[in-house]
Amino acid sequence: MAELAQVVVDVPTMQTNQPYTYEVPPQLAHQLQVGMRVAVPFGNGHRQVQGFVVGFTDHADYQGELKPIGAVMDVQPVVNTELLKLSSWLADTTYSFWISCLYTMLPNMLKSKAERVVRLVDEVDEQTLFDLFDGKDECDLSQFQDDPTKMSQLLKLKREKRVVIDYRLTNRARAKTVTGITPLLTFEQLEDARTSLHPNAHAQSRLLSYLQSIVGKKVKQTTAEHVAQLKAGTFNQGAKKGWLKKVPIEVYRNPYEQPVDDDHLEAPLHLNRDQQAAVGRINQAVEDQSAQTFLLQGVTGSGKTEVYLQTIAKALAAGRTALMLVPEISLTPQIVNRVRRRFGSQVAVLHSGLSNGEQYDEWRRIERGQAKVVVGARSAVFAPLQNLGIIIMDEEHETSYKQDDAPRYHAREVAKWRSRYHQAPLILGSATPSLESRARALKGVYQLLRLPHRVNQQPLPPIKVVDMRPEIKRQGESNFSLPLLQALDLRLQRHEQSILMLNRRGFSSFMMCRDCGTVLKCPNCDISLTLHMDTRTMKCHYCGHEEPIPQVCPNCHSRHIRYYGTGTEKVEQELNRLLPQARIIRMDVDTTRRKGMHEKLLRQFGQQQADILLGTQMIAKGLDFPNVTLVGVLNADTGLGLPDFRASEHTFDLLSQVSGRAGRANKQGQVIIQTFNPDHYAIEDAQAHDYERFFRQEMNLRHQAGYPPYYYTVRLMASHPEEAAAARAMAHIRQELAAKLAPSTIVLGPTPRAIARMKRRYYYQIVIKYKKDPHLHSALQQILQETQAKGFKDVQVSIDPDPQYFM
Numbered sequence: 001m002a003e004l005a006q007v008v009v010d011v012p013t014m015q016t017n018q019p020y021t022y023e024v025p026p027q028l029a030h031q032l033q034v035g036m037r038v039a040v041p042f043g044n045g046h047r048q049v050q051g052f053v054v055g056f057t058d059h060a061d062y063q064g065e066l067k068p069i070g071a072v073m074d075v076q077p078v079v080n081t082e083l084l085k086l087s088s089w090l091a092d093t094t095y096s097f098w099i100s101c102l103y104t105m106l107p108n109m110l111k112s113k114a115e116r117v118v119r120l121v122d123e124v125d126e127q128t129l130f131d132l133f134d135g136k137d138e139c140d141l142s143q144f145q146d147d148p149t150k151m152s153q154l155l156k157l158k159r160e161k162r163v164v165i166d167y168r169l170t171n172r173a174r175a176k177t178v179t180g181i182t183p184l185l186t187f188e189q190l191e192d193a194r195t196s197l198h199p200n201a202h203a204q205s206r207l208l209s210y211l212q213s214i215v216g217k218k219v220k221q222t223t224a225e226h227v228a229q230l231k232a233g234t235f236n237q238g239a240k241k242g243w244l245k246k247v248p249i250e251v252y253r254n255p256y257e258q259p260v261d262d263d264h265l266e267a268p269l270h271l272n273r274d275q276q277a278a279v280g281r282i283n284q285a286v287e288d289q290s291a292q293t294f295l296l297q298g299v300t301g302s303g304k305t306e307v308y309l310q311t312i313a314k315a316l317a318a319g320r321t322a323l324m325l326v327p328e329i330s331l332t333p334q335i336v337n338r339v340r341r342r343f344g345s346q347v348a349v350l351h352s353g354l355s356n357g358e359q360y361d362e363w364r365r366i367e368r369g370q371a372k373v374v375v376g377a378r379s380a381v382f383a384p385l386q387n388l389g390i391i392i393m394d395e396e397h398e399t400s401y402k403q404d405d406a407p408r409y410h411a412r413e414v415a416k417w418r419s420r421y422h423q424a425p426l427i428l429g430s431a432t433p434s435l436e437s438r439a440r441a442l443k444g445v446y447q448l449l450r451l452p453h454r455v456n457q458q459p460l461p462p463i464k465v466v467d468m469r470p471e472i473k474r475q476g477e478s479n480f481s482l483p484l485l486q487a488l489d490l491r492l493q494r495h496e497q498s499i500l501m502l503n504r505r506g507f508s509s510f511m512m513c514r515d516c517g518t519v520l521k522c523p524n525c526d527i528s529l530t531l532h533m534d535t536r537t538m539k540c541h542y543c544g545h546e547e548p549i550p551q552v553c554p555n556c557h558s559r560h561i562r563y564y565g566t567g568t569e570k571v572e573q574e575l576n577r578l579l580p581q582a583r584i585i586r587m588d589v590d591t592t593r594r595k596g597m598h599e600k601l602l603r604q605f606g607q608q609q610a611d612i613l614l615g616t617q618m619i620a621k622g623l624d625f626p627n628v629t630l631v632g633v634l635n636a637d638t639g640l641g642l643p644d645f646r647a648s649e650h651t652f653d654l655l656s657q658v659s660g661r662a663g664r665a666n667k668q669g670q671v672i673i674q675t676f677n678p679d680h681y682a683i684e685d686a687q688a689h690d691y692e693r694f695f696r697q698e699m700n701l702r703h704q705a706g707y708p709p710y711y712y713t714v715r716l717m718a719s720h721p722e723e724a725a726a727a728r729a730m731a732h733i734r735q736e737l738a739a740k741l742a743p744s745t746i747v748l749g750p751t752p753r754a755i756a757r758m759k760r761r762y763y764y765q766i767v768i769k770y771k772k773d774p775h776l777h778s779a780l781q782q783i784l785q786e787t788q789a790k791g792f793k794d795v796q797v798s799i800d801p802d803p804q805y806f807m
Contacts, residue, residue, distance in 0.1 A: 005055070035053065333598055524758070719762060733787075
């Protein structure tokens with residue numbers, strides 16, 4: 001009986017969310033592996049779609065004639081067994097398509113329509129060389145994927161390690177190669193050539209001696225030139241004489257600006273008593289291969305990173321690998337450099353700031369086992385590391401660990417799954433843990449480890465809160481209070497550095513006509529446009545719509561147009577006027593859009609080429625500059641006014657994090673927070689550096705309102721170009737939920753979303769709050785099935801478990 005494969009096809013609809021059974025052609029029997037991609041016929045026509053082999057079976061439930069697999073697209077699996085299981089779990093728990101979860105785990109080069117090239121890396125017999133490779137070094141896999149006999153030969157060569165496969169995006173990234181050389185003659189033939197040389201041909205003689213030393217090897221030409229002390233022309237002569245051949249040698253793209261010397265790595269730092277206790281507990285779990293979750297709560301500057309590094313070293317010493325997540329790519333340059341200085345070339349980095357080619361090369365280094373430590377942002381949680389020994393999630397409270405679109409996963413939950421799979425400890429680190437994590441630690445679900453003191457023995461910097469209401473009366477509209485300006489001026493005189501944080505980018509928030517009150521809005525979204533002076537445009541930060549700055553009001557044609565609010569650009573202009581001698585680096589989404597700009601700007605600031613670093617939230621976390629003695633928060637209230645139950649928590653976290661950037665070395669730090677709400681408990685508790693008091697107050701409010709961590713939440717969202725259609729769909733879903741869910745489960749809505757229209761679609765939402773509901777999962781799966789049906793024409797429905805906000 002023919003072998004049968006189960007394939008998840010690349011057709012994202014609910015009816016394809018389970019594997020389809022296909023017949024394996026006899027020539028490929030026992031050669032296909034789980035995790036390989038295949039092309040299969042799908043539907044009534046001759047349409048071929050891509051799919052992943054997820055299993056094999058010896059019987060099919062389908063009664064008709066099974067279709068055969070049309071083509072094999074890989075000679076080795078691109079998804080290993082662990083990630084295949086993880087993708088299935090992810091699809092189920094995030095109410096997503098299995099195919100979407102599989103693609104989420106792969107670098108872009110493996111998602112796109114890639115040309116697949118098979119390259120020879122070892123000798124093959126002449127018949128094979130001409131049959132498969134046309135006498136060349138490589139061939140295009142798509143030539144043979146429909147020919148099972150030739151495909152079988154290639155798979156055999158792959159098992160014998162005679163070929164490797166590269167994925168090349170047409171006209172885009174490809175495996176990077178440099179010119180290499182390899183001798184064409186044997187040692188004796190090269191010796192014969194050397195003895196027949198003219199006595200004055202010293203360079204050619206040296207070349208032949210060098211070629212004798214590398215017989216049977218390939219060497220980069222630049223390396224050969226350096227070692228043999230010869231010029232490129234000599235190697236060209238050698239190629240013409242038939243002594244050597246020029247060959248391409250694959251090299252990995254290097255995403256790092258600074259080289260690392262594996263022979264001179266940094267030694268571990270001395271630990272204080274609290275750090276030693278934490279490292280001891282975690283190392284014991286590494287040794288015991290115990291999937292414990294530790295919550296490492298340490299004040300800013302308490303040496304959490306050193307704890308991470310020493311526990312990674314323990315995992316590596318045990319022959320295992322390590323994964324470290326950071327919340328934003330703006331944090332990766334400093335963290336990555338520190339990890340690389342400790343562990344050298346065995347460190348790989350994965351984040352969206354890399355080019356497709358760099359991502360692909362780092363992924364292959366990990367997948368081939370050449371990188372043992374991975375540092376990266378959210379998606380790095382899927383790094384194909386084998387034998388994980390420890391997983392670290394720094395700044396675990398950060399909302400950027402949650403993916404906004406499908407699959408809507410939280411990296412913390414994925415990290416917990418991988419921790420259980422590998423029996424490896426997970427460290428969640430933060431100065432201000434999320435309420436959910438801290439509540440779990442108090443219940444004993446997580447192990448709580450504390451680092452209550454800064455490693456430099458300095459106290460946390462004093463925080464001065466400036467009430468902006470009298471300041472505005474005293475000096476009119478300004479972003480800078482007198483105390484903050486005086487403190488900045490003092491730092492300039494002392495040649496110390498300052499960090500200023502503003503919770504918004506762009507020049508100003510919105511444009512309004514003073515005659516008729518019209519606010520310039522986005523035509524696609526229910527949101528005002530933001531002024532950007534660098535591009536002289538009005539932009540929507542939600543859909544990307546852009547238009548020129550108007551000279552007259554589009555409604556009443558008045559010229560009395562005024563700009564309200566504040567953005568980073570506007571603050572920079574005001575700062576230049578008030579402190580003309582100050583050198584300012586502005587760091588926001590606009591100035592860091594180009595590749596490598598995060599690293600460049602932070603390096604410039606670290607080298608003291610600027611006095612003030614002005615930026616948005618991206619500068620609040622993880623940065624460590626010894627000469628920074630002042631941190632100013634220009635508008636602490638921005639987040640407090642949002643219709644979001646986590647607004648106070650986010651404000652407290654942000655103020656605590658940014659305060660920790662001051663006084664990290666031996667100089668005393670100071671923090672100044674400007675606010676119109678000096679009596680708000682989030683601001684008062686941040687000023688007192690009192691996480692415990694904030695935790696108690698916020699937990700009390702969450703308990704009264706019935707929000708996490710006292711309840712779990714799910715958000716359902718429906719959108720449609722017509723508002724009535726979105727509302728009708730949600731009303732129908734609400735009725736269905738009411739009939740199926742437990743009486744203790746709370747269903748809120750449907751209501752329009754806070755920003756009701758976005759990208760020309762209207763959004764309605766339902767929020768479900770529950771403690772335990774055995775019917776919820778099946779009810780939501782049922783709704784997902786139904787919303788794919790014809791009755792929901794043009795209505796898009798999404799389900800978001802554990803949403804970070806309800807806006």
